[in-house]
Amino acid sequence: xxxxxxxxxxxxxxxxxxxxxxxxxxxxxxxxxxxxxxxxxxxxxxxxxxxxxxxxxxxxxxxxxxxxxxxxxxxxxxxxxxxxxxxxxxxxxxxxxxxxxxxxxxxxxxxxxxxxxxxxxxxxxxxxxxxxxxxxxxxxxxxxxxxxxxxxxxxxxxxxxxxxxxxxxxxxxxx
Amino acid sequence: xxxxxxxxxxxxxxxxxxxxxxxxxxxxxxxxxxxxxxxxxxxxxxxxxxxxxxxxxxxxxxxxxxxxxxxxxxxxxxxxxxxxxxxxxxxxxxxxxxxxxxxxxxxxxxxxxxxxxxxxxxxxxxxxxxxxxxxxxxxxxxxxxxxxxxxxxxxxxxxxxxxxxxxxxxxxxxxxxxxxxxxxxxxxxxxxxxxxxxxxxxxxxxxxxxxxxxxxxxxxxxxxxxxxxxxxxxxxxxxxxxxxxxxxxxxxxxxxxxxxxxxxxxxxxxxxxxxxxxxxxxxxxxxxxxxxxxxxxxxxxxxxxxxxxxxxxxxxxxxxxxxxxxxxxxxxxxxxxxxxxxxxxxxxxxxxxxxxxxxxxxxxxxxxxxxxxxxxxxxxxxxxxxxxxxxxxxxxxxxxxxxxxxxxxxxxxxxxxxxxxxxxxxxxxxxxxxxxxxxxxxxx
Numbered sequence: 334x335x336x337x338x339x340x341x342x343x344x345x346x347x348x349x350x351x352x353x354x355x356x357x358x359x360x361x362x363x364x365x366x367x368x369x370x371x372x373x374x375x376x377x378x379x380x381x382x383x384x385x386x387x388x389x390x391x392x393x394x395x396x397x398x399x400x401x402x403x404x405x406x407x408x409x410x411x412x413x414x415x416x417x418x419x420x421x422x423x424x425x426x427x428x429x430x431x432x433x434x435x436x437x438x439x440x441x442x443x444x445x446x447x448x449x450x451x452x453x454x455x456x457x458x459x460x461x462x463x464x465x466x467x468x469x470x471x472x473x474x475x476x477x478x479x480x481x482x483x484x485x486x487x488x489x490x491x492x493x494x495x496x497x498x499x500x501x502x503x504x505x506x507x508x
Numbered sequence: 509x510x511x512x513x514x515x516x517x518x519x520x521x522x523x524x525x526x527x528x529x530x531x532x533x534x535x536x537x538x539x540x541x542x543x544x545x546x547x548x549x550x551x552x553x554x555x556x557x558x559x560x561x562x563x564x565x566x567x568x569x570x571x572x573x574x575x576x577x578x579x580x581x582x583x584x585x586x587x588x589x590x591x592x593x594x595x596x597x598x599x600x601x602x603x604x605x606x607x608x609x610x611x612x613x614x615x616x617x618x619x620x621x622x623x624x625x626x627x628x629x630x631x632x633x634x635x636x637x638x639x640x641x642x643x644x645x646x647x648x649x650x651x652x653x654x655x656x657x658x659x660x661x662x663x664x665x666x667x668x669x670x671x672x673x674x675x676x677x678x679x680x681x682x683x684x685x686x687x688x689x690x691x692x693x694x695x696x697x698x699x700x701x702x703x704x705x706x707x708x709x710x711x712x713x714x715x716x717x718x719x720x721x722x723x724x725x726x727x728x729x730x731x732x733x734x735x736x737x738x739x740x741x742x743x744x745x746x747x748x749x750x751x752x753x754x755x756x757x758x759x760x761x762x763x764x765x766x767x768x769x770x771x772x773x774x775x776x777x778x779x780x781x782x783x784x785x786x787x788x789x790x791x792x793x794x795x796x797x798x799x800x801x802x803x804x805x806x807x808x809x810x811x812x813x814x815x816x817x818x819x820x821x822x823x824x825x826x827x828x829x830x831x832x833x834x835x836x837x838x839x840x841x842x843x844x845x846x847x848x849x850x851x852x853x854x855x856x857x858x859x860x861x862x863x864x865x866x867x868x869x870x871x872x873x874x875x876x877x878x879x880x881x882x883x884x885x886x887x888x889x890x891x892x893x894x895x896x897x898x899x900x901x902x903x904x905x906x907x908x909x910x911x912x913x914x915x916x917x918x919x920x921x922x923x924x925x926x927x928x929x930x931x932x933x934x935x936x937x938x939x940x941x942x943x944x945x946x947x948x949x950x951x952x
Contacts, residue, residue: 374951387868391867418830418831418832419832420830420832430822431826431830433822433826434826
């Protein structure tokens with residue numbers, strides 16, 4: 334179903350921040366903001382819920398740590414024990430210091446990579462996906478704020494012009 | 509302007525008084541003869557003590573204790589002379605560990621402060637007066653440490669065995685190191701280190717106060733240049749200081765990253781104290797402009813540097829454990845055998861605890877949480893210094909008793925008294941720092 338949206342373009346992140354605050358203060362719902370770079374504090378200004386990516390990161394880290402322990406235990410202790418530097422690998426615990434770098438690295442590896450993948454999926458981005466951003470200039474030096482229109486087109490346009498927008502347009506959007 | 513609350517002042521005096529009494533008792537109860545030392549051990553650990561006494565009889569006392577102390581754990585000739593010097597060392601070591609620990613906090617804060625200045629950080633100028641207050645302790649703390657080192661050179665104690673010419677005469681390794689590790693050069697180096705650090709501290713403070721009254725930024729720029737220069741001087745001298753003042757209690761043993769390891773310890777302790785003093789002052793209604801983002805940043809540093817400390821601790825441990833070279837590994841053997849509780853306890857307090865507690869972003873903004881974590885981290889790093897000094901000076905005769913607690917109380921009291929007195933000397937918020945606006949609006 335196509336819905337009508339109003340889009341305002343800004344060319345400065347400070348102006349954008351103030352605009353977002355003002356629009357929110359007038360009780361309009363901001364559907365999305367497109368920016369060329371992460372704008373500090375924008376999520377709070379838009380009233381978005383806190384991200385839960387940190388929790389997934391912790392869980393992935395635990396998973397990585399577990400994988401490292403199980404893997405090194407299988408490789409070095411069970412499957413092919415060796416005597417390295419006079420330290421025969423008969424027991425995981427006694428050889429543990431040698432495995433700490435691996436435990437550390439896999440924790441970081443799992444946390445980092447799985448977190449990035451989670452972030453992409455959560456943002457609904459995957460290979461060959463059609464770009465969602467409505468205006469190419471938001472990848473260069475413009476910021477775009479998008480609001481849903483509910484028979485208040487003119488009122489919204491006036492408000493957006495007031496907040497310092499450099500361009501305001503109304504379009505139909507597939508959802 | 510901050511006024512020193514009477515309660516806190518009284519508390520610091522009580523701590524100093526109690527600590528002083530405990531230290532005096534510690535020094536008085538140290539044995540002065542071999543017989544007393546044997547009697548003490550026999551009373552303290554029955555079962556084990558009996559064996560000691562018997563072994564002592566058969567060994568006789570023909571060797572000077574100096575040669576004995578140098579060879580440390582390996583020899584058991586003239587065992588009770590060694591025991592005597594360990595027991596005599598205990599109050600001295602307790603004094604030294606506590607004196608160094610509080611001195612190190614001030615030095616760690618000074619490094620942090622110089623980094624903020626040299627990086628022209630925008631978030632931290634609101635905390636500069638707090639840092640300057642803490643670094644004020646560098647002067648008395650440094651002088652006390654220097655006096656203890658001077659007394660060691662004068663053979664008032666036997667913490668540094670290489671200072672004993674008798675020991676060096678029987679020790680080829682120490683003879684080889686004597687060009688660097690000799691009492692005169694040792695004191696000259698200590699004077700240069702302390703002189704440089706104290707000079708920078710006083711001069712930077714002067715410029716910082718002058719900036720408040722001036723009408724341009726020349727003082728600020730000068731301070732930036734001196735801070736950058738100081739950091740170069742500090743990184744070299746801090747490393748050498750750690751070899752001199754700490755690593756040389758084990759004169760045969762060496763570790764190439766020891767300087768970094770000690771640095772990590774002082775850095776995290778210093779940042780923790782900045783956070784704690786800031787939270788305290790805020791709770792008393794001062795530092796209105798400091799918001800919870802500043803606390804959050806300090807807690808992030810506590811978290812990060814705790815992990816950095818662990819990284820260095822483990823890097824040092826793992827190489828020595830893996831290579832298993834006798835002359836290196838004795839360092840850890842002594843700690844694993846006789847220092848299990850402080851050694852592993854320190855790892856829990858300095859790594860596992862801050863890792864789990866400070867991991868959550870929201871917790872870093874909760875004041876009481878930061879204070880509670882800070883207390884644990886500070887005790888952990890006291891234990892870290894304890895583990896660096898004690899195994900070489902008192903061996904298996906360690907205990908956290910009156911002299912150790914007395915040392916913490918005395919220097920803790922002096923530290924609080926000196927720091928909070930320094931805080932009353934200037935307005936807590938710098939007036940004309942060019943970044944003060946940014947710091948006030950600092951928001952994360």
